Amino acid sequence: MTSEQWGRVDDDGTVYVKTADGERAVGQYPEGSAEEALAFFTNRFDQLAFEVEQLERRVHATKSSPEEATEAVKIVRAKVVEANAVGDLAALAARLDALTPVIATQREARRAERAARAEQTREQKEAVVREAERLAESNDWRNGANRLRELLEQWKALPRIDRASDDALWRRFSTARTAYTRRRKAHFAELNEKREGARVIKERLVVEAEALADSTDWGPTAGQYRDLMRQWKAAGPAPKDIDDALWKRFRAAQDVFFGARDAASAAMDAEFAENAEVKDRLLAQAQELLPRLEAGDLDGVKRDFREIAARWDEAGKVPRARIRDLENGIRRVEQAIKAAEDEQWRKSDPEKSARADDMINKLESAIAQVEADLDAARAAGDTRRITSLEENLESRRQFLEMARRASADFS
Structure with a gap:
């Protein structure tokens, strides 16, 4: 489109712009030709078009806030509507009007973004409060105070959310800090006491x-x-x-x-060292008695051991480091002799010997009776009774043999 399509110049140099509502005078240019006059006012239109284009770029690039963009559109639109310029001013105004829904979309996006940030901040503050409340009930006196200070710095670094929620969370946080501090002071007061x-x-x-x-x-x-x-x-x-x-x-x-x-x-210990040497020799002599026990010389071993024990007592104290091994050694010999005595007593116990002899007598009488019954059964030809009595007789003879061996141990 040419400038003549959007404007004209009359004979006195007045320049008009064509609009949907008709022509509107935009100024005079008396000193030049009609072409120069239209070019002057067309250049003004081009400047406005450039300003609209720059505003469109800023809006689409979201370099301004929705509020700033709305105000800028309002200002530029007023310039366009009242502009003393020649060109398609309605098209420029329409381009500006087309920015309104774009700005509205951006406003909603920013509102959603702010809401998301606020929700994230709320969650972060609630996490701070929950940890503070957990510390308030703990006994972590060493690290708890430092951690609460760190939580306070985290709280300060977070932006505010809506007033009611922010105040409620802060009251919980402050209450937790106060409770922990009081318990900590009471703990250390008790500890100091x-x-x-x-x-x-x-x-x-x-x-x-x-x-x-x-x-x-x-x-x-x-x-x-x-x-x-x-x-x-x-x-x-x-x-x-x-x-x-x-x-x-x-x-x-x-x-x-x-x-x-x-x-x-x-x-x-230095004084008793010689005593230890004496006891070493006595222990060796006592240990040499053990083979004689196996040979059955219990009385002789007991007699010789009593002599060794007397000399042992006469030898006196030994260094502390030697007490245990020397006493354990002589005790083992003494225990071996005691065990031999016990075994001899067991074999010669008169009560056990009498019981063994009584058992033999009873078994011999019972066997004699079974033998008599067996002779009678054989004479009568009672096969079943013969078998039963023979088994009974064999069993009793085995018990008798065992009783005689036991009796021999006590003899």
Whole structure:
């Protein structure tokens, strides 16, 4: 389309634009030709068209908010409608009107996006609140306070949601933090009270331990130290710096006593070393008695062992490290002799021997009666009774043989 299709110039230089409502004067251009006048006002139209095109690009690229875009369309449309320019102004206005549903769609998309972000924020804040409430009921005194501070920073970094929901979640979060802080303070107050009580007890135990450090009553004093140690453990921890200092004093007192006891024991062990050598020889002699037990020389072994035992007692104490193996060795010989005595008694027990003899007598009488009954059955030709009596007789003879062997063990 040419500019003449959308406008004209009259004889006095007035320029008109053609619209659907008729012609409208847009200005005068008296100093030039009609072509120059139309070109001047057509250029104004081109500038408006360029502005509309730029606005379309911005709207479609969503570089402005829907509100900003709506305002920009309104402003540019007003320029187009009232423009002193020559061109298809209605087409420009229609292009601007076509942006309205585009902006409406963008507005809905942004509204949905905001709602999604708000819902995501709500979920994040609810997660923060739930964790805070879980911590409020826990006893994680070491990490709980730090974690609640981290949760507070997370809360601050999140955007606000609708006022009612945001305030309700914040009240839950704040209540959880307050509850945890109160419980934590109560816990440490109770802990401090217990530690103070432990300090008093341990100070007393240290004084008692230091009073015993120079004792030479080795056995009873060692028992007292063990009792003090049980009380120390039962007292629980005192404040750390105090606890460490008291333990150093307690341990130092123990070390003094047990060091002195070990030194005394070492001196005694050196003194008793010769006694151990004597007992080594006596143990070897006692062990040489064992083969004689198997040969049946119980009385001789007992006599010789009594002599060895007497010399054993006379030998005296031995170093502590040797006590167990020497005592175990002599005890094994003693137990072997006792076992041999028990076996001999079992075989010679008069009550058992009498019972065995009585059993033999009863069995012999019963066998004699069965033999008499068997002779009578044979004379009568009673085959069934003969078979029964023969089986009975054989069984009783076997029992008799067993009873005679048992009796021989007691003879």
